[in-house]
Amino acid sequence: MSARSRRATGRRPGCGKQVPRSPRRASRRRRFRPASENRFVVLTLHAQRVTTVDWKDVVLLREFVPDRGKIRSRRVTGLTPQQQRQVAAAIKNAREVALLPHPATSR
Numbered sequence: 001m002s003a004r005s006r007r008a009t010g011r012r013p014g015c016g017k018q019v020p021r022s023p024r025r026a027s028r029r030r031r032f033r034p035a036s037e038n039r040f041v042v043l044t045l046h047a048q049r050v051t052t053v054d055w056k057d058v059v060l061l062r063e064f065v066p067d068r069g070k071i072r073s074r075r076v077t078g079l080t081p082q083q084q085r086q087v088a089a090a091i092k093n094a095r096e097v098a099l100l101p102h103p104a105t106s107r
Contacts, residue, residue, distance in 0.1 A: 013018050044078060045079060053087050055091075056099075057090075058099050066089050069100070070103045071087070
């Protein structure tokens, strides 16, 4: 049985019964947003003209740490990989000196 005839009958190979076709199959496909709806993340360090991230700059580092104390991801912050590594290292150093909170436990 070829693929074309199998599609026409709705039968599975190796199965004697007919399988109902899903009418919602086309609606399950991933829909892409139009270009006008794409959200652009502002590169915060470029906007502030910061070249190096210092662990003593608590005001800057607070932008990358929410109330719970976790480091925000690159996808959220809009940083480059190198900047994200610098920010993460600076946050960890600031935590050691107790300038920033450690992540809160969920228990």
